Amino acid sequence: MSQLNLPKGRRLTRQRQVILAELRKVHSHPNAFEVYELVKKKIPRISLGTVYRNLGFLKSHGHIQALSCDCCDCEHFDGQTDHNEHFTCKLCQRVYDLKGPLTKKICLGSQDGHQIDDYQVNLIGICHQCLKKKKSSLARKSGLTGKR
């Protein structure tokens, strides 16, 4: 794992290492409880409070970022901090990173007199997996009943 620069006196404890490693490993964007479950496999006695505390710690030092989607009631975390653009499926509620250059036109600087330091884009729709499912179920249905 890359060496992180931490303020003097603060340590990258085993708990923090594991949380960070798990977040960097997975491509889903787990919420705090899911992180807790992942980390518990490595550190069975870790507590949920510690996970919350350390997610906050890692976030405040810029090592991870939090995503708030409005489809669910809790915060999701991303081990990468350079992903500002996400896609949320309104059917399965999975959160994807966007790969395409679609939103690259947004530039930091100023806007309406405000100083823009950062941005988050969230696209909402139906993901390719759910689209596939939907199509095949439609095809099945029309195949059975036909057009009358």
Place this chain on the structure above:
Amino acid sequence: MSQLNLPKGRRLTRQRQVILAELRKVHSHPNAFEVYELVKKKIPRISLGTVYRNLGFLKSHGHIQALSCDCCDCEHFDGQTDHNEHFTCKLCQRVYDLKGPLTKKICLGSQDGHQIDDYQVNLIGICHQCLKKKKSSLARKSGLTGKR
């Protein structure tokens, strides 16, 4: 107020009318409790539970929209449903609507194989009011102490 089309049997009660009217009137993006306080001036005996219920109702029928910013722990509401682009000040935590055309390059359609129906953009930074305050306090400070 414009007539809303509601599913059969559902009514636009006085409580809902007032909530909607207040949300359309204000330009801040109040959270549920702030809506409650606004509405209580008109309907003193309304309960917070009713406000939540009706915000959910209005949202699910597309008359208002919810914004989740990550700077605070609660949901904010917008009486307009065509505002997808917001700016959050990280100092005062106010939420502004964006007027400029900055993010217009985002287009609905498809992206990475997903079907995009909607989007939300949130820019984060320091708003013009806070910038002004910051500048004048800096000026004051350097004026008093000078450069040494």
Place this chain on the structure above:
DNA sequence: CTAGGTGCAAATCATTTGCCGGGGC
């Protein structure tokens, strides 16, 4: 009469916090 709506209070759920013992430097 029936379904939908409301006020109220209790419940729920995510997240935060206080406390205390333990370990690193």
Place this chain on the structure above:
DNA sequence: GCCCCGGCAAATGATTTGCACCTAG
């Protein structure tokens, strides 16, 4: 020795829900 840290459990705060009554159609 001091400070940071983690586990645990209790507290907090936003939101939801169950219930009993009310009202429009």
